[in-house]
Amino acid sequence: MDNLTVIQRSPDPEEVDDRSRTRRSIADKIRAVGQNRIGALLLLLATFAAIVWANVATGSYESFWETHLSVGVGDIQLDFTLHALVNDALMAIFFFTVGLEVRREFAIGELTSWSRAMVPVVAAIAGLALPALLFVLIARGSGYEQAWGVVISTDTAFLVGALALVGPRVPGRLRVFLLALAVVDDIGALSIIALVYTENFQPLPLLIAAVGLAGVFFTRYLPTGRGPVYATLAIIVWLAFLASGVHPTLAGVAIALLVPVYRPDRRDVEHALELARTFRQSPNSEYARAAANSLRESISINERLQSAYAPYIAYVILPLFALANAGVVLSPEILSGALVSPLTWGIVVGLVVGKMLGVFGSAAVMKLLRIGEFGPGLTLDRIAGGAALCGIGFTISLFIVDLSISDEQAQNEARVGVLAASVIAFLFATLIFRISDAVRPGGDTRQTLARPVDPRRDHVFGPADAPYTIVEYGDFQCGFCLKASGSIQEVHGVLGDRLRYVWRHAPLTQYHPNALAGAEASEAAALQGRFFEFERGLFADQENQRPSDIVRLARDLGLDVERFERDLTSPEVTGRVQDDILDAEAMGITSVPTLFINGRRHTGPYDAQSLIRALERTAPDSAQIDPETPAAH
Structure with a gap:
């Protein structure tokens, strides 16, 4: 074998450059993790601020969020409290982005193949059903059994942020599993809001909404100016949902499911590249506009909207929602009442125990029976930590508290349960991940x-x-x-x-x-x-x-x-x-x-x-x- 060339992996400038690029790759991942952490930390700070505000400035918290705003022309008037503006209007944008993610996952994501989606889908369904069952068993006789929807849903924003904060060293496959699970979880929660927590239903406005949604679907065929058309139709659909009695946040989901999503087409990409070359050879405003439009159109509007709205959702809308809804009064009377309240304990047990047993138990059974695809890295200890994180039900849990419970005292007890369950779930998941990483052989690198x-x-x-x-x-x-x-x-x-x-x-x-x-x-x-x-x-x-x-x-x-x-x-x-x-x-x-x-x-x-x-x-x-x-x- 004397004629074989020996290739050494070192003193090569190109390899040095590759190593520096690898370091930049790691830095990019760290920045992405940092963005998730910032969103979760802002949500946490807003929650803390709401609790302090509600307890320090007695009465001002409620009076501020009950401030009325009126918007209208002539005899047509819309009257909102600030609280309703956040919960009904701004949260419609949040649910719109949830709908975009659902649409994407079913079109080109993890839920396109049943063999790949089976594990998170089954785990999500079990994670919806078991918490609700435990809640009803514990809250039976309290008069608030109908509030079982409070414990069904995982807070996706907190889930992603918490995974970035305390997750395992190599969370990739666990992250994909949890995101796919969260999509199915969101579908279940939104369906329950529409079917269970809708009052004073009026069918006629929904006919107007249906026409508006048809317009949203066909807007994709317009050659130009689609943005203003989408915006106008979205407002009409939202107002129609509001008038129908169906919670108007669901308008965001309905619109998002009709927004087209696709992978970039080769011809569109090539056309954009040609226009960019033309602009480079002859820079002027016309070529710049054509190149920019072509580059933008090569990406589906679904993905463009997700990337455009993501910072506003993470840094503005969700923190505002927490500020408007997490202001529970922690007086001795309320805390002592919550301590013995079946409503509070039903929420804590439903979220912490129900989510853990539902998600982890179903996944463990599927792994034992070799049903579905798990893949390297998605081990039972990682799933256990992720299942514990699913007990953070913050956003939609607080949202359904407002829909399902009218008594102020009971609302406070329910909010105490949601906050306590979220803290317990976070600490429990942190403990599981730390133990898992400590006993895992080989650290970050498997031999x-x-x-x-x-x-x-x-x-x-x-x-x-x-x-x-x-x-x-x-x-x-x-x-x-x-x-x-x-x-x-x-x-x-x-x-x-x-x-x-x-x-x-x-x-x-x-x-x-x-x-x-x-x-x-x-x-x-x-x-x-x-x-x-x-x-x-x-x-x-x-x-x-x-x-x-x-x-x-x-x-x-x-x-x-x-x-x-x-x-x-x-x-x-x-x-x-x-x-x-x-x-x-x-x-x-x-x-x-x-x-x-x-x-x-x-x-x-x-x-x-x-x-x-x-x-x-x-x-x-x-x-x-x-x-x-x-x-x-």
Whole structure:
């Protein structure tokens, strides 16, 4: 093997640059986590401020939020209290973003495939039913059994923020599980609000709302000016819901479910790039406007609205809601009453115990019976911590308190229960995560392959029963992955059919902008049985992997291009790549290539000779490599 080239992983300026980019990638993740934390902290501060305000300035809290505002023209007048303005109008925007997320998850997200969605869907349903059952059992005879809706829903904003604050070291797959669960949880909560807590129903205004919603659906076909049309129709629909007696926040959900969502189309992206090049060559306001409009239109309005509203929801609307609804008076009388109140204890037990048993219990049973897909990193200890966090029912719980309970004393007792349950759930989850991380072997980096090689799932080059295995987590735009690919080809030349090579995706999208597109394109090619040919094509031209380049490669390989383009945006393709990315995160993979030799993480050089020595060192005695085996050419 003297003719093999030795490739060392060090003193290379390009690798130094890759390492600095990896550090920037980590910094980007930290900033994203920081945004979630800020939203949760603002919500917490607003809650604390509301409690202090209600208890220090006696009477001013209620009188302020009961201030009336009148808006109207002529005989048409709308009269709102500030409290109603927050709960009925601003919260409609919050529920609008919830509806956008629901629509996205069912169209292109985690809930597109039943096999992938089964675990969070079943866990969410159990997490809705069991808390309500426990509440009714405990509150039976109190006269407030109808308030069971208070305990059904998890606060998604607090859930995400708390996960960022106290979650496990590698929360990726748990985060996906909890977000999918929260979407189903929100659907259940919104349905219950509409069916159970709607009073004085008037059907005629809903006919006007239906016409407005039809207009929202068809607005997508307007060539320009869709924004003002959407806004006008949204106001009409909201007013119609308000007049019908159905809670007007549900108007936000109804509108969001009709807003189109789609993955960026290759042709739209290419058109935007061409306009950007035209602007660069001849900068003027007309070309700038055309390029900006084209770039914006290449992204679905659903995703544009989610990103646009997210800061206002996290930093303004939810803190305002907490300020307007969390002002419980903590007098000795109220606290002593809450301490013995079946209403308060029903809420605490329903949220803390019911959510924990419902979510964790159903997931544990499914894992035991091997129903649904969990994936590396979604272990029972992680699910237990997430299930405990689901007991934070803050936003919708306080919302339903106002809808289901009219007595002020009982409302205060219910709010005490919601606040106490949220604090207990947060502390309980923190304890579970800390114990889980403390006893988990290997810290952030796993030395063994988390997901065993599965020929039915993985892209395997070589016999399935080969005695030697190399699994690579890589990125098609990474120069070092290209070098590793060359080394592995040399190893295959030496070992032949005694080696099987497996590729898995770990695209570093923070500094390889086309890496994710390349990974998804290779999966689309795999559906036509041409994965490794496509892989070689991507490695052969790492600098040109734009959408048009990817389609051209598919055409050059003789693929069915029409089917290839359809598959590029299919849930099967995007889900497959996402699974590999989450597996990589679960194993602490932060740079590529990362190789696993016979199931063990490889450290050090990855030239052919080093890889052969590692294969021999970790292989069973019956599969030792003959040092005299000639290299194939």
